[in-house]
Amino acid sequence: MKISIKAPAKINLSLDVLHKREDGFHEVEMIMTTVDLADRIELTLLEENRIIVDVSEGFVPNDSRNLAYQAAQLLKDRYQINKGVHISIKKNIPVSAGLAGGSSDAAATLRGLNKLWSLHLSIDELATLGAHIGSDVSFCVYGGTALATGRGERIEHITPPPPCWIILAKPPIGVSTAEIYRNLKVDQIEHPDINEMISAINSSDYEKICKQLGNVLESVTFKLYPEVQRIKEQMIRFGADGVLMSGSGPTVFALVKHESRAARIYNGLRGFCNDVYAVRLLGERYY
Numbered sequence: 001m002k003i004s005i006k007a008p009a010k011i012n013l014s015l016d017v018l019h020k021r022e023d024g025f026h027e028v029e030m031i032m033t034t035v036d037l038a039d040r041i042e043l044t045l046l047e048e049n050r051i052i053v054d055v056s057e058g059f060v061p062n063d064s065r066n067l068a069y070q071a072a073q074l075l076k077d078r079y080q081i082n083k084g085v086h087i088s089i090k091k092n093i094p095v096s097a098g099l100a101g102g103s104s105d106a107a108a109t110l111r112g113l114n115k116l117w118s119l120h121l122s123i124d125e126l127a128t129l130g131a132h133i134g135s136d137v138s139f140c141v142y143g144g145t146a147l148a149t150g151r152g153e154r155i156e157h158i159t160p161p162p163p164c165w166i167i168l169a170k171p172p173i174g175v176s177t178a179e180i181y182r183n184l185k186v187d188q189i190e191h192p193d194i195n196e197m198i199s200a201i202n203s204s205d206y207e208k209i210c211k212q213l214g215n216v217l218e219s220v221t222f223k224l225y226p227e228v229q230r231i232k233e234q235m236i237r238f239g240a241d242g243v244l245m246s247g248s249g250p251t252v253f254a255l256v257k258h259e260s261r262a263a264r265i266y267n268g269l270r271g272f273c274n275d276v277y278a279v280r281l282l283g284e285r286y287y
């Protein structure tokens with residue numbers, strides 16, 4: 001038996017940090033949504049009791065460091081599964097990019113194995129399990145558009161934003177999320193207005209959504225990696241409606257209403273950046 005699943009990337013339309021917690025994580029408030037750039041996961045049932053991972057990108061680990069492997073191991077341990085799985089991952093989402101590629105692979109593996117191993121878990125149970133793998137995994141289990149709080153694992157669904165083009169551009173560097181959080185000065189944060197962003201999304205007010213974009217990790221990443229800021233400036237210069245860094249970076253995304261302008265920004269950025277994508281906002285839940 002074989003199951004094929006899409007694992008889409010996420011972007012953060014808003015990312016605020018409230019404070020640093022006792023456990024070392026940061027308490028966040030984020031608006032997250034999915035975009036139409038996805039890895040493809042194929043799960044094949046193995047009668048022998050083992051997990052095998054194949055990844056299309058040579059530098060992504062294919063052992064227990066892979067988040068999809070960890071998702072399978074977690075289910076095996078929890079529910080005493082004696083069967084195995086072969087996980088084949090076709091990477092389309094750039095790695096260490098702030099787009100939750102690994103988290104989405106783990107989430108897709110949880111959803112797929114729920115069927116392949118006939119576990120009959122609810123989507124909420126899968127999302128709760130996902131939080132053991134990483135802060136972004138719970139959101140990725142549902143997809144869609146959500147307010148994420150806690151360390152990112154508490155999910156409240158909201159209505160999807162109006163459709164538009166998303167141009168993603170990633171400079172040729174990988175950013176460590178831990179490093180960015182470590183360099184954040186929590187007492188010097190200028191907080192984005194999450195409630196105003198939610199109200200903009202609820203009223204499908206595209207211009208207001210563009211105006212309310214905000215990510216408190218942006219200035220930290222810009223300071224450490226100035227090329228990320230340069231990409232943002234280029235996107236603004238090419239006429240994007242709104243521009244923001246996703247997660248801890250280094251990917252920067254632009255919101256663009258008109259196709260002709262999206263094409264202009266895409267072509268302009270291709271001149272000096274290899275990893276550029278023009279995709280649609282997904283925004284709708286899988287479940």
Ligand SMILES: C[C@](O)(CO)[C@H](O)COP(=O)(O)OP(=O)(O)OC[C@H]1O[C@@H](n2ccc(N)nc2=O)[C@H](O)[C@@H]1O
Nearest residue numbers: 024025026028134135136137151152177178181247248
């Ligand atoms: C920046 C975001 O991508 C925004 O969506 C996420 O907050 C990061 O999610 P993630 O990659 O799944 O992060 P995790 O694997 O859970 O954590 C990586 C590291 O980031 C830091 N971290 C992460 C999330 C959080 N709320 N506070 C933190 O301080 C911790 O040092 C942690 O060790």
Ligand SMILES: Nc1ncnc2c1ncn2[C@@H]1O[C@H](COP(=O)(O)OP(=O)(O)OP(=O)(O)O)[C@@H](O)[C@H]1O
Nearest residue numbers: 066067095096097098099100101102103105136247
């Ligand atoms: N299935 C996977 N796909 C990509 N990277 C993976 C995977 N499993 C483990 N990793 C490791 O996880 C690290 C981060 O990869 P990932 O692409 O998920 O980062 P990210 O997009 O910045 O995530 P986030 O936005 O959640 O912080 C890399 O060091 C990578 O080697």
